[in-house]
Amino acid sequence: MEVSEDHLLSNMVNHIVVCGIHSSIMHFVLPLRAKYLESKIQDIVIITPIQTIPSDIWDTISKFPRIFLINGSPLLVEVLRKAQIHKADKAVIFGHDPTTNQSSELNDEMLDAQTIFIYKAIKKCKPNLQVLTELGFSSNIDFLQKNRNNTTEEFQHSSLFAAGEVYISSIIDTLTA
Numbered sequence: 001m002e003v004s005e006d007h008l009l010s011n012m013v014n015h016i017v018v019c020g021i022h023s024s025i026m027h028f029v030l031p032l033r034a035k036y037l038e039s040k041i042q043d044i045v046i047i048t049p050i051q052t053i054p055s056d057i058w059d060t061i062s063k064f065p066r067i068f069l070i071n072g073s074p075l076l077v078e079v080l081r082k083a084q085i086h087k088a089d090k091a092v093i094f095g096h097d098p099t100t101n102q103s104s105e106l107n108d109e110m111l112d113a114q115t116i117f118i119y120k121a122i123k124k125c126k127p128n129l130q131v132l133t134e135l136g137f138s139s140n141i142d143f144l145q146k147n148r149n150n151t152t153e154e155f156q157h158s159s160l161f162a163a164g165e166v167y168i169s170s171i172i173d174t175l176t177a
Contacts (some may be wrong), residue, residue, distance in 0.1 A: 015043035019074040020094035026060035095134035
C-alpha cells in the first residue's frame with residue numbers, strides 16, 4: 001500500500017521547515033544527512049513558490065531521503081499549516097539568492113522584506129519556534145524584533161543575533177570558520 005505525501009506531511013513532527021530554494025541548498029542539507037545521523041534523521045519540508053525548481057538544484061537534493069517539497073508561498077498561513085509548522089522543530093528562511101534573476105528596481109535593503117514577512121508569518125503560527133533567518137543587510141534586523149527600538153545598535157548586539165536566529169549573509173564565511 002502506497003502512502004500519500006499529504007498523509008506523510010500530516011503525521012510529521014519535529015521536522016525542519018525550509019522557506020525558499022537557494023542555489024547552495026545542498027550544502028545545507030548535506031550535514032543534516034550525514035551517515036552518523038542515520039538513526040536521528042529529521043524530515044525536511046521545503047516550501048517554495050517556484051513552480052519548477054532548476055534541475056541542477058533538484059538533482060543535488062532529491063537523492064537525499066525524507067525531503068518533501070511544498071509548492072506555495074510561505075507567506076500564506078495555509079501553506080505553513082500544510083508544512084505542519086506548528087509541529088516543527090525548527091524553521092530556516094533563506095534570503096535573497098544572488099544567482100537568481102530578480103528585478104534591480106528594488107532598493108537593496110528591500111530584498112530582505114519578503115524574508116521579514118515570512119519570519120513574522122511563522123512566528124504568528126508558532127511564537128516559540130526557533131527560526132534561523134538569513135538577511136542581506138544588518139540594518140534590517142530591527143524589523144524582526146517584537147519591540148522595535150529606533151536605536152542604531154550594531155547587529156552583533158541584537159538579541160536575535162546573539163540567540164543564533166539571524167545572520168547576515170556577508171558574514172557566513174566568518175560563522176563557518
